[in-house]
Amino acid sequence: MTRQSGYLLPTEKEAPADAEAVSHKLMVRAGLVRQLGAGMWTYLPAGWRAHRRVERIVREEMDAIGGQELLMPVLQPAELWRRTGRYDIDELFKLRDRRDADLVLAMTHEEALTYHVAREVRSYRDLPLILYHFQVKERDEPRPRAGVLRTREFIMKDAYSFDRDAAGLDRSYQLHVEAYDRIFDRSGLEWYRVESDVGMMGGVGAHEYMAPCAAGENEVALSDAGYAANVEIATGQAQAVAGLPEPLGAPEPVDTPDARTIEEVAGLLGVPEGALIKALPVIRDDGRPLLVVVRGDHRVNEIKLRNRLGAPVRQATEEEIRSVFAAPPGFVGPVGARVPVLADEALRGLAGLVAGANEEGRHLRGVEPGRDFDVNWGDVRDVAAGDRCPNGGTIRIEPAIEVGNIFKLGTRYSEPLGARYLDEHGSEHAIWMGSYGIGPARIVAAAVEQTADEHGIAWPRALAPFDIHLVTLGKEGEEARTVADRLYDDLRATGLDVLYDERSASAGEKFADAELLGAPLRLTVGRKGIEAGEVEAQVRRGRERRALPLDGAADAAVELWRALP
Secondary structure, three states, X not given: OOEHHHOOOOOOOOOOOOOOOHHHHHHHHOOOEEEEEOOEEEEOHHHHHHHHHHHHHHHHHHHHOOOEEOOOOOEEEHHHHHHOXXXXXXXXXXXXXXXXXXXXXXXXXXXXXXXXXXXXXXXXXXXXXXXXXXXXEEOOOOOOEOXXXXXXXXXXXXXXXXXXXXXXXXXXXXXXXXXXXXXXXXXXXXXXXXXXXXXXXXXXXXXXXXXXXXXXXXXXXXXXXXXXXXXXXXXXXXXXXXXXXXXXXXXXXXXXXXXXXXXXXXXXXXXXXXXXXXXXXXXXXXXXXXXXXXXXXXXXXXXXXXXXXXXXXXXXXXXXXXXXXOOOOOOOOXXXXXXXXXEEHHHOOOOOEEEEOOOOOEEEEEEOOOOOOOOEEEOOEOOOXXXXXXXXXXXXXXXXXXEEEEEEEEOOOHHHHOOEEEOOOOOEEEOEEEEEEEOHHXXXXXHXXXXXXXXXXXXXXXXXXXXXXXXXXXXXXXXXXXXXXXXXXXXXXXXXXXXXXXXXXXXXXXXXXXXXHOOOEEEEEOHHHHHOOEEXXXXXXXXXXXXXXXXXXXXXXXXXXXXXX
16 A cells, blocks of 8 residues: 555655756655765665666566576676776776675676576587576766766666577577667657667677667767767768868968967968867877877767777877977877878868968968878767768767667677587587666666656656556545545556555645656545546646546546556
């Protein structure tokens, strides 16, 4: 029985002072969560109900593709992470026990499950295999923010597929694509499946599931031609630069005293920012210098640059710029550069450009890549709104919350951890793996972000902590209370989850709390309605009001509820 008078639902009129995201504000105000410390959140009863609803959907779809649920520990031996090369990840919590043994708090479970599979799977007959669990993850997040969106502890469903070869992995991956598509459809979210970078997970391919909303920390490149990719790896044909200067037969020096930034130089010379060459002096992981150049109106994409080079880079220090690149900061350019030059593809074919002259207070105009300096080419910039996608559509950029991700790991973990099998001929092979994660808390937060209005949360029907919020305006002993009690019993008999507000609070307070909590349907029983033979119904999304007949109100409410999004 869920009567609000005895239910822990501490609603608040004001949001936390540090809250910026809508989900952060409303989940606290609606009494769903409370903060324990930086990046540490407690789910109160109503918030946990929403979390469990997501879990149920995920569990049903994972079971439908043959997934087998298990549970692995959060506390793990550090040695497994050393063997896969992930022990030095900054966000990994590391500790020692009383015997001085090195341990970690897992942020994901590739190492643990691969360790078990290496010992339990022997034959090709044991494959394919899909295993998953819901478990707490720990992440030493440097900047926890946005409520439950960026935390140091969270629950994740992670699944792992184990196959004989790449073709088997492709089949398992497609099974998860279809299952994830159904999960997010059933959750009532607006979502995109986008191409993504493999990141610290490693492997041979990845996609992310993104829920667009203003609070999202990721940016997604989308087009009307069906293109969808995380901006980290998105590619496109750059828009042409309007007003490029006329080409010159050779670069000409021009004085640019005190003009170091793209904006300052473009303004001084009266040219568009896209006519400039932006230079980024970097140092590779092995210590070798490199000059990366892009159009002045573009930004270097560090992930695409890392993938192009096959290793990370760092920006050169001011001292390195002067000594290694032989140029003053703010005037570095590719003409006459003493180091190799990597140019973004958007510079290919352009002429009449402006670049640093590698001299204090000077730039060069009339620069042409390939003619005036040797160059290697690569796609190393962020795409921009208005670019053309590979499918020919116009790109737009939207912020989004990452709510799930899937990776083709290949043999990234099976090789170092010895997960191998014997084929039908007795030959040994490494097992091919996939990894598939979903964050229930992120789905909950994304649903709040996407559906909220100025009055509070407006849950999609599948995720709401309660299906119906029943409010009585009658006091103990009054007819309205008696009728509401009876309707509560009738509604519970239908199998729906009902929150019954029979508190002695004012009607205004009850309605405000109901709209804040956001159950899809609110029913109100009061004296005037009883006299008219009606129960007032309000559909939370859109706040549309309807009158249901008092006789058979429970069945009418269920029918209305089933028609809601």
